[in-house]
Amino acid sequence: MNFKNQTVDLTRPVVMGIINTTPDSFSDGGRFNSVDAAIDRCAAMVQAGAAFIDVGGESTRPGAPLVSFDEELERVIPVIEALSDRFDTVVSVDTSKPQVMRQAVSAGAALINDVRALQEPGALDAAAECNVPVCLMHMQGAPETMQNAPSYNDVISDVQAFLSARIAACSDAGIHKSNIILDPGFGFGKTLAHNYQLLAGLGRLQEMGYPLLVGMSRKSMVGNVLNNSINERLAGSLALATIAAQAGAQIIRVHDVQETVDVIAIVNAYRDYTLKGE
Numbered sequence: 603m604n605f606k607n608q609t610v611d612l613t614r615p616v617v618m619g620i621i622n623t624t625p626d627s628f629s630d631g632g633r634f635n636s637v638d639a640a641i642d643r644c645a646a647m648v649q650a651g652a653a654f655i656d657v658g659g660e661s662t663r664p665g666a667p668l669v670s671f672d673e674e675l676e677r678v679i680p681v682i683e684a685l686s687d688r689f690d691t692v693v694s695v696d697t698s699k700p701q702v703m704r705q706a707v708s709a710g711a712a713l714i715n716d717v718r719a720l721q722e723p724g725a726l727d728a729a730a731e732c733n734v735p736v737c738l739m740h741m742q743g744a745p746e747t748m749q750n751a752p753s754y755n756d757v758i759s760d761v762q763a764f765l766s767a768r769i770a771a772c773s774d775a776g777i778h779k780s781n782i783i784l785d786p787g788f789g790f791g792k793t794l795a796h797n798y799q800l801l802a803g804l805g806r807l808q809e810m811g812y813p814l815l816v817g818m819s820r821k822s823m824v825g826n827v828l829n830n831s832i833n834e835r836l837a838g839s840l841a842l843a844t845i846a847a848q849a850g851a852q853i854i855r856v857h858d859v860q861e862t863v864d865v866i867a868i869v870n871a872y873r874d875y876t877l878k879g880e
């Protein structure tokens with residue numbers, strides 16, 4: 603798949619590293635307020651084998667407050683400029699705001715990662731004009747309230763229907779299907795059961811014919827099983843990365859890049875040595 607001037611081989615799972623620039627960011631306590639810290643973190647992730655680096659300026663964890671346009675720009679643009687100047691890895695911008703998309707892509711971002719699947723006013727046109735791949739993620743409700751009472755008829759079918767509708771909207775806006783990545787949105791308006799049903803149903807989402815991005819790293823679907831805190835969820839996150847990679851997810855969005863790259867290498871070896879000549 604092409605991301606501006608870079609091609610990423612998505613025939614095998616690859617890793618997306620996370621750079622949070624928000625003070626209340628979900629798991630790294632906002633220590634990446636400074637560009638330099640983000641650059642150091644990114645260097646380590648690229649060294650460890652990250653194919654993507656996701657830069658977000660709005661925390662979308664449950665209950666997170668909305669962030670202003672100016673604040674979000676201030677957080678992400680300097681980091682995206684610095685990272686795209688220094689590293690070959692594909693920089694992704696985690697935003698729902700059209701103007702942040704435009705400025706981030708001008709600053710070097712080559713993937714738009716929108717947890718609101720381009721539903722904000724002007725987002726479809728902005729993404730079409732940016733002409734870079736976009737990840738469409740499912741969310742039920744909004745971060746402030748999404749975990750209050752998540753409910754579905756059938757979570758897989760409902761997520762599939764939502765993503766199909768967003769793909770159609772993208773097509774109407776001139777976004778080609780070859781520029782679309784899908785994401786079920788683990789933890790975005792889902793109970794623990796819904797999250798594990800979605801994981802089990804990745805094969806059905808795969809059948810839609812688009813690359814899948816999954817983000818489960820350090821989330822409550824680990825914490826609620828292990829009853830532990832965010833900084834103790836590496837093993838659980840690696841277990842989920844293994845399951846997702848085997849189920850065919852192409853992009854695994856994580857905080858712990860080296861460990862996940864190693865886990866995926868084992869999954870690939872297992873696949874290479876057992877399915878040879880299939």
Ligand SMILES: Nc1nc2[nH]c(SCCc3ccc(S(N)(=O)=O)cc3)nc2c(=O)[nH]1
Binds near residue numbers: 817
């Ligand atoms: N494409 C894509 N982008 C993402 N950006 C984020 S930020 C994480 C926000 C969060 C934190 C914690 C919980 S919880 N209650 O499950 O622990 C939910 C959401 N995530 C994703 C994801 O998955 N895909």
